[in-house]
Amino acid sequence: MRFDESYSGNVFIKSHSDYKESQAVIYGMPMDWTVSFRPGSRFGPARIREVSVGLEEYSPYLDRELDEVKYFDAGDIPLPFGNPQRSLDMIEEYVDQLLADGKFPLGMGGEHLVSWPVFKAMHKKYPDLAIIHMDAHTDLRTEYEGEPLSHSTPIRKAADLIGPENIFSFGIRSGMKEEFQWAKEVGLQIFKFDVHKPLCDVLPKLSGRPVYVTIDIDVLDPAHAPGTGTVDAGGITSKELLASIHEIARSNVKVVGADLVEVAPVYDHSEQTANTASKMIREMILGFVK
Numbered sequence: 001m002r003f004d005e006s007y008s009g010n011v012f013i014k015s016h017s018d019y020k021e022s023q024a025v026i027y028g029m030p031m032d033w034t035v036s037f038r039p040g041s042r043f044g045p046a047r048i049r050e051v052s053v054g055l056e057e058y059s060p061y062l063d064r065e066l067d068e069v070k071y072f073d074a075g076d077i078p079l080p081f082g083n084p085q086r087s088l089d090m091i092e093e094y095v096d097q098l099l100a101d102g103k104f105p106l107g108m109g110g111e112h113l114v115s116w117p118v119f120k121a122m123h124k125k126y127p128d129l130a131i132i133h134m135d136a137h138t139d140l141r142t143e144y145e146g147e148p149l150s151h152s153t154p155i156r157k158a159a160d161l162i163g164p165e166n167i168f169s170f171g172i173r174s175g176m177k178e179e180f181q182w183a184k185e186v187g188l189q190i191f192k193f194d195v196h197k198p199l200c201d202v203l204p205k206l207s208g209r210p211v212y213v214t215i216d217i218d219v220l221d222p223a224h225a226p227g228t229g230t231v232d233a234g235g236i237t238s239k240e241l242l243a244s245i246h247e248i249a250r251s252n253v254k255v256v257g258a259d260l261v262e263v264a265p266v267y268d269h270s271e272q273t274a275n276t277a278s279k280m281i282r283e284m285i286l287g288f289v290k
C-alpha cells in the first residue's frame with residue numbers, strides 16, 4: 001500500500017507525487033534574516049502547507065478543481081541561517097533549474113527579499129518581464145541602516161534590473177517620501193491603497209506580456225492578516241485580494257510565475273493568515289497555471 005501524501009499536511013493539498021509530470025512547482029523559501037521589525041516568516045511556508053488540508057479542492061470562483069492542475073510541492077529550500085547572500089544565490093539557482101525544466105514556479109516566503117533572486121531568474125528567461133506587486137509597502141529602499149540586502153529593497157532592485165516602467169505596485173500605503181518621489185520620477189507606477197480597481201485598468205496594457213506576480217501578505221488589512229512581521233492598517237480585504245487574483249487569471253497577460261511572502265505564524269494566533277494564504281495559493285494554482 002502506498003501512503004498518499006496529498007492530505008498529509010507535509011505537502012500542499014493534492015500535490016502531485018511526480019516532479020517530472022508536474023506543470024508547476026510549489027517551493028518554500030524559509031528566510032527571515034534581513035527583516036526590519038518582527039521576524040518569524042521563515043516558518044510561513046510550512047504552516048501554509050499544514051493548514052492547506054482544510055481547503056476544498058474545488059474553486060467556485062474559477063470552476064476548476066485541483067485535480068485539473070499537476071503541481072509538485074518540493075518542500076523548503078534548505079537555506080543557510082544568517083547568510084542572506086548565499087541564501088539568495090541558492091534561490092536563484094533553484095528557480096533557474098525550475099525554469100529550465102519548464103515548470104511554473106510558485107514560491108512561498110519567507111521575507112520579501114526572497115523574491116529578488118526569483119525576479120533575476122525570471123528576467124533571464126523572459127527579458128520583457130513585467131512585475132505585478134501587491135504590498136502595503138513600497139519596498140523601494142536602496143538600503144536599510146546601511147544594509148542593501150533588506151526586505152525593504154526587493155522592488156527597488158527589480159526596478160534597476162528590469163526597468164521601473166515594467167513594475168506596477170498596488171495597495172501601497174507605507175514608505176518614505178523619497179521612495180514615492182523616486183517612483184514618480186522614474187515612471188514606476190504606484191497605485192495607493194487599492195488593488196482591484198487599478199489592476200483592471202493596468203491589465204489590458206500588459207496583454208500578452210509575461211508577468212510575474214508577487215504578493216506580500218501585508219497588502220491585506222491587519223484585520224484580515226495579523227500574522228505578518230510588519231502589519232499596516234488601512235489595507236484591502238481578503239475578498240478584494242481574491243478578486244484581484246481572479247482578475248489577473250482571466251486577463252490576457254501570461255503569468256509565468258508567482259509568490260506569496262511574509263506570512264509569520266508566530267503572530268497568527270487564530271491562524272487566519274495562514275488559512276487565508278493557503279486559499280490564495282489554491283486560487284493562484286487554479287488561476288495562473290494553464
Ligand code: MN
Binds near residue numbers: 139
Ligand atoms: Mn514587501
Ligand code: MN
Binds near residue numbers: 137218219230
Ligand atoms: Mn510589506
